[in-house]
Structures are given as structure tokens and as C-alpha cells.
Amino acid sequence: MMNNYTSRARHKHDEGKLSLDIIVGLTIFLLSFVFIIQYIPTIFASERSEIALYPLAYRISALLAEDPGYWSNGSVNGTDWENYYSQPSVEVRPGLMGSEVNVLDSDKIDALRNFYLSAGEGEIRKALGLETPDREFGFNISLQLLSSDSSNPAYSTNGSQPLLLIGDPIPDWRDVARYERIIAFENTTTVSDISSRVDTPNTVNYNFVVTAPVGSFVIVILDRNDNQSATEPWMRVDVNGNRVIDVYGNDTIGLFDLTTTINQLSGTVNVDMQVHNVRGYVISTDAGEYIGGRIVAKLVVAVW
Amino acid sequence: MMTLEGVIAAVLILSVAYFLFQSTMIISPVSDEVVYVQMRQYGQDALTIINSQTGAEDTLQYALKRINSTYTPYELLNSLEKLLPDYTDFNLQVYYVNMTTNEIEVYNITNRIPTSTTVTASTYLVIRNGNSLMIPPSSSIQQALRVPMPMSPYCWR
Numbered sequence: 001m002m003n004n005y006t007s008r009a010r011h012k013h014d015e016g017k018l019s020l021d022i023i024v025g026l027t028i029f030l031l032s033f034v035f036i037i038q039y040i041p042t043i044f045a046s047e048r049s050e051i052a053l054y055p056l057a058y059r060i061s062a063l064l065a066e067d068p069g070y071w072s073n074g075s076v077n078g079t080d081w082e083n084y085y086s087q088p089s090v091e092v093r094p095g096l097m098g099s100e101v102n103v104l105d106s107d108k109i110d111a112l113r114n115f116y117l118s119a120g121e122g123e124i125r126k127a128l129g130l131e132t133p134d135r136e137f138g139f140n141i142s143l144q145l146l147s148s149d150s151s152n153p154a155y156s157t158n159g160s161q162p163l164l165l166i167g168d169p170i171p172d173w174r175d176v177a178r179y180e181r182i183i184a185f186e187n188t189t190t191v192s193d194i195s196s197r198v199d200t201p202n203t204v205n206y207n208f209v210v211t212a213p214v215g216s217f218v219i220v221i222l223d224r225n226d227n228q229s230a231t232e233p234w235m236r237v238d239v240n241g242n243r244v245i246d247v248y249g250n251d252t253i254g255l256f257d258l259t260t261t262i263n264q265l266s267g268t269v270n271v272d273m274q275v276h277n278v279r280g281y282v283i284s285t286d287a288g289e290y291i292g293g294r295i296v297a298k299l300v301v302a303v304w
Numbered sequence: 305m306m307t308l309e310g311v312i313a314a315v316l317i318l319s320v321a322y323f324l325f326q327s328t329m330i331i332s333p334v335s336d337e338v339v340y341v342q343m344r345q346y347g348q349d350a351l352t353i354i355n356s357q358t359g360a361e362d363t364l365q366y367a368l369k370r371i372n373s374t375y376t377p378y379e380l381l382n383s384l385e386k387l388l389p390d391y392t393d394f395n396l397q398v399y400y401v402n403m404t405t406n407e408i409e410v411y412n413i414t415n416r417i418p419t420s421t422t423v424t425a426s427t428y429l430v431i432r433n434g435n436s437l438m439i440p441p442s443s444s445i446q447q448a449l450r451v452p453m454p455m456s457p458y459c460w461r
Contacts (some may be wrong), residue, residue, distance in 0.1 A: 293358025
């Protein structure tokens with residue numbers, strides 16, 4: 001009798017209770033479930049937000065590299081926006097293209113930099129279509145050397161200032177879409193520290209002083225001087241007193257790239273050049289590399 | 305009564321799953337396309353830059369007028385290597401019309417083996433009136449005055 005009572009009481013005491021196993025099991029399951037739901041989508045790159053930003057970065061790079069830009073005041077319009085961006089009541093869409101696609105006009109590059117400095121980030125954002133009713137996109141637009149990358153950016157410079165660097169610093173705490181275009185500068189002279197013409201039937205000495213590293217230092221000998229009576233052409237070049245070029249006759253005609261030689265040194269570097277009966281030029285620049293007869297760099301557009 | 309082994313096993317499985325996913329990014333076809341677009345853009349831009357009329361030795365115009373059995377356009381290839389990112393490789397091919405057979409033929413300036421992740425960029429090139437073209441390098445001179453030539457740098461990661 002007593003045993004039956006105890007058994008019933010114990011049974012009544014256990015009713016409506018969960019075992020510790022179930023509680024712990026449920027807790028682990030729910031924690032895992034929440035973790036998976038939150039975490040799994042982020043490991044798929046297609047779900048990451050920067051994928052949606054790439055078309056935006058591409059569009060801006062195309063507008064800048066493949067279009068000369070546009071301005072309008074309602075009654076008059078044109079593509080020479082660099083002459084009108086500062087005037088009141090003028091709508092501007094910046095473009096940097098010069099005479100050809102991928103060849104940038106130095107005046108338009110200067111104008112975009114000055115437009116950013118005078119009108120501010122908001123106006124540039126609006127002009128580039130980076131402002132929608134529900135979002136303002138961050139941006140960074142720059143000209144960089146071909147060897148530059150996102151972890152170690154090297155900007156195209158003229159003197160000590162970047163040729164073009166506008167927008168906010170690129171954040172490392174959020175998704176950023178980066179798109180690059182390879183471009184050339186239309187006017188080699190305006191983006192060069194040294195742009196010296198070499199054209200003589202006689203023997204002439206030139207001295208160039210540069211600070212290493214340089215973006216590009218090249219000697220381009222196009223042909224003999226027009227004076228047909230002069231003797232065979234030749235050229236000797238010393239870098240800090242060491243002979244690096246010694247050519248005669250037809251070997252004198254061509255491109256001589258001293259960039260690597262100079263960049264193996266540091267500080268001030270003296271380039272002494274002695275030429276005879278040649279026609280060409282010498283270019284030293286930190287804006288890019290001399291390729292295809294022009295100075296070449298990268299247009300980098302980052303959007304977030 | 306729960307077992308300690310069960311709890312430890314659950315924690316172990318979760319830890320392994322976490323570290324596995326932490327170190328791996330699953331690339332979907334959509335994001336792969338983004339990479340291909342940028343690579344193709346590099347190729348297209350590089351061809352645009354070297355397809356200039358400046359007369360420099362590393363331009364397509366200069367090189368293609370001189371290609372024969374003894375001339376290899378090293379300057380052009382060096383410039384392409386500078387223009388394209390370090391992580392890419394490329395082939396350069398010329399498609400041209402053989403005026404004798406009236407067939408489109410291919411001349412390989414480089415002959416590397418493309419991978420499965422190859423993209424192609426091309427450009428047309430016009431050889432001006434009066435300039436003869438010396439391809440293929442068997443020295444048969446093509447008397448075409450205007451030759452469209454798609455060029456294909458293959459870039460792969």
C-alpha cells in the first residue's frame with residue numbers, strides 16, 4: 001500500500017518535466033540553426049554586396065575612359081566640359097577621353113581634380129550617377145602606375161602630387177568593387193618631369209638629374225638628323241658614371257629604356273648622354289610607363 | 305541522462321564546420337564572370353594601347369609589317385607583359401586573309417597552351433595602302449591593301 005502511494009507520488013512529481021538531455025540538445029540545435037542561417041549566405045560570393053557594385057564601377061570607368069564628357073546650361077551644350085564646369089547653372093558629366101578611346105586628355109584630368117576640390121564630393125557623386133534616392137555610394141577614382149595594386153597603391157604623379165586622386169579613402173571594413181582600365185596620356189609633355197628634344201647633326205652632351213625611383217626614363221631615337229652629310233650616328237649613356245649604352249650606326253635608332261637601371265639605384269641619379277647625328281627625345285616621368293609611344297597608366301575606380 | 309561524449313561530439317562537429325567554412329569561399333558562376341570581365345578588359349585595353357599610330361617599335365602596326373622568319377616582335381611582347389597584370393599569361397595570334405587562297409589563316413606569334421579559364425580580346429588592324437605584309441614567315445608576301453586582323457591575347461589566372 002505504501003509502495004503504491006510512493007510510486008504514484010513519484011510519477012506525479014515527474015509529469016510535465018523535460019529532461020536535461022532535451023534542453024541541451026534543443027539549445028545546441030537552435031544555436032547551430034541560427035549560426036548556419038546567418039553564416040551560409042555570406043560564404044557564397046554571389047551573395048556578397050560588392051558583386052552588385054561591379055556594374056557601377058565598370059560604368060564609371062567606361063564613362064571616364066571612353067567618353068569626352070558633356071556639359072549643358074539648358075540652351076547650349078558641348079563636350080568641352082573642362083571649360084564650363086565652374087560656371088553657374090551648368091550641368092556637367094565628366095569624361096576624360098581625348099582624341100581616342102583610352103587616351104586621356106590632361107586638361108580634362110586637371111579639370112576633374114579641380115571640380116572635385118571646388119564643388120566637393122557630393123557634386124561629383126551626383127555627376128557620376130552615384131547618388132540614388134535611397135543610397136549614396138562611396139567612391140575613389142585615381143590614376144595609378146601599372147605595377148600598383150590594392151594593397152600597395154602607387155599613384156601617377158607629376159611632381160609630387162597625384163595626377164588624379166579624388167573621393168574618400170577606400171575602406172577595408174566593407175565590400176568594395178574595384179575596376180581598372182589601362183589608359184595612355186594624350187600629351188606626353190604635360191605629364192613628364194623631363195621632356196627633352198634631341199636633334200643634332202653634331203656631337204652634343206646632355207645631363208639629366210632624376211630622383212630614383214622613376215616611373216619611366218626612356219631615350220627614343222627616331223632616326224638620323226636631317227643633315228644627310230653628317231657621319232654615322234652614335235650614342236653613349238652613363239648612369240652615375242657607369243656606361244650603360246654604347247651604340248653605333250643603325251643600332252642607335254630605337255627605344256632605350258633606362259627605368260630598371262635607374263630604379264636599381266637610390267636618391268639622386270645622374271644620366272649623362274652623348275649623342276651624334278640623331279633625332280629623338282628623352283622622357284622622364286612618374287606618371288606611368290612608356291609603352292606604344294605614349295605614357296601609360298591605370299585608371300582605378302573603387303565603389304562601395 | 306545526457307552523455308558528456310555527446311556534448312563534446314556536437315562541439316567538435318560545429319568547430320570543424322566553422323573552420324571549414326571560414327577558410328573557404330564558394331565562388332558562384334556569377335562572381336567568376338566578374339573576374340573574367342576584368343581580365344577581358346585588361347586584354348582589350350592592352351590591344352587598344354599597342355594599336356597606336358605613333359610608329360613606336362612596340363606597336364602592332366610596326367611589328368606586323370616586319371614579322372617574318374627572322375623577326376620576332378620582342379618589344380611588342382615585352383610591352384604586353386608590362387600592360388597585363390602579373391597573374392595573367394597570354395597568346396598573341398594574327399588572323400589574316402591569304403590573298404592567294406582567299407582563306408582566313410592564323411599566325412601564332414606566341415604559342416602557349418591556354419587553360420580552361422581563358423578569355424579572349426581582339427582588335428581589327430588596318431594595314432595602310434602601300435605597306436606589304438610578311439606573314440606567314442615563309443616569305444610569301446601578301447599584297448592585300450586592307451587586312452582586318454582580330455588579335456587574341458589569351459589571359460588566364
